[in-house]
Amino acid sequence: MNLPSIVIALILLIIVWFYIDFTLGRKKHLSIFGKRETPILHGNFDIFPHGKELFVDYFHELKMAQRHIHILFYIVRDDQFSQQFFDILKTKAKEGVEVRLLVDRVGSNKVKKTVINELRQTGVQFAFSNRIRLPFIFYSSQVRNHRKISIIDGKIGYLGGFNVGKEYIDEDPKLSPWRDYHLKITGESVPFLQHEFFIDWNEYAPDNVTLDSFYAPEQPKGTIPHQIVPTEAGFLEERYLRLIQKVKKSIIIGTPYFIPSKKLMDELISSAKRGIKITIVVPYITDHMLVQEASYRYLRLMLKEGAEVFQYMNGFYHAKSIIIDDQLCDIGTANFDKRSIFLNKEINCYFYDPAFVDRFKDIIQKDILDSKPLKLTDLNKPHFFRSLKEGIAGALSFFL
The missing domain is CATH 3.30.870.10 (Endonuclease Chain A)
Structure with a gap:
């Protein structure tokens, strides 16, 4: 067999492997995911279309946390703005607040091991979501955790399109100003956000949290009917x-x-x-x-x-x-x-x-x-x- 034939055979083999890997991986994914959604709940909402205003509010609420901070982002960059974010989490962990940070393995691949070690040394619990795993390497490499949610003391939630990095606060010349929509949530759906966070956390973090035993204060009902659907x-x-x-x-x-x-x-x-x-x-x-x-x-x-x-x-x-x-x-x-x-x-x-x-x-x-x-x-x-x-x-x- 000549070299071109070998190359073509290898390419075809890789394509077949990708197809089988993706098909079987998706089939398994479908078999384990159960539909989840809230009933119609009531709450109060602020909408942030600008990153600077969002993160002023968000960082303030993080600094005011008394019990726990649970955060999931798709992207956390390695830049000065992200370092501010990490510094707040480390400070709160040193104060005795339980801090958990879950980020997507692909989206947050720039987070360095030194940063992760520093977070863990101060008491921040850190994990990567959706790591590439056997046996479906190609399929698992394509499934990303694109959720961006935060829950503070079981009372305040955030959900929307912003991640953590300089471009989100208009410091990337090519992409500025960055336009997005992010919600600040109080009311009946905050415990559901916390529950969703721990479903993802328990899949990838080394510890396993019993959801029904976690602190969830009674929520004010709020006025706006809504439904949250993962x-x-x-x-x-x-x-x-x-x-x-x-x-x-x-x-x-x-x-x-x-x-x-x-x-x-x-x-x-x-x-x-x-x-x-x-x-x-x-x-x-x-x-x-x-x-x-x-x-x-x-x-x-x-x-x-x-x-x-x-x-x-x-x-x-x-x-x-x-x-x-x-x-x-x-x-x-x-x-x-x-x-x-x-x-x-x-x-x-x-x-x-x-x-x-x-x-x-x-x-x-x-x-x-x-x-x-x-x-x-x-x-x-x-x-x-x-x-x-x-x-x-x-x-x-x-x-x-």
Whole structure:
């Protein structure tokens, strides 16, 4: 057998191995994940669209913690801002507050061993979530814990799109200002957030926490009806399909990456054909290779069906939201893309209060004013390199 034949055989073998690994890994994942969601609960919420304001509030609440701090982030960087975050956690641990920090193995790969050792030496309990594991190496390397939640003293919760790093407080020139939506939560759903944190913690941390024995103070009921839904392994697609199928008048989607599944795309096109007004907000600049090119094929189809597409011009748009008929809105960690739908662990909050939806709609309308309309003619102009990248992105869209 000559060398080219050997190379081709090896490539085919690797492709077959990836396919088998991914298929069996996904099958196992589906078998162990059970649907979880809260009933309709009530609480109070603050919305933070700017990182600087969020982290002033967040760091203040961390410093005020008396009993425990439980934190899960997808990305924690290795920069000066992240060091401020670590310093607060170390200080609280020295004061006797129980501090647990869980971060995604891939998303937070820049966290150094020296930093982890320093955290542990001061009493911070640290673990990596979603490490690459046998026997499904390829599949486990693709499943990311994209949830970003914090629980302080069992009384205050945070959930949304921000991570910890300088770009999130507008200190990355390319991506500034960073636009995102993050929630501060008090009320009945905070214990559920704590429960969700420990489900992930117990899967990867060396100790195992008994959930029902953990301190959870009685919560004030709050005024805003909402529901919190964690998803993984494809369950988000089912949730989004149900939302879109209920639309009567309008849907607004805000997302940094518009790469929907075939079922979701078919449902959106069907909605457009029956007269639903569809508005999509996406970034003008991108933070990852090929994700913008991957979105173009879907945006073309939506524009052909009469949807409005806006590209955010005032920095980088990383926010994740859906508004249905001005009656329901979704804010959370999930992007409107195949990775969030089929691979990532996500958690979203669904609001059923028209007054809150109006309050949030004012924020997204400001973002639309800071955007420019994307036209079908823009996407159809001949552009060789863009077309080449679109072809590559289309083949890889499931993993972008």
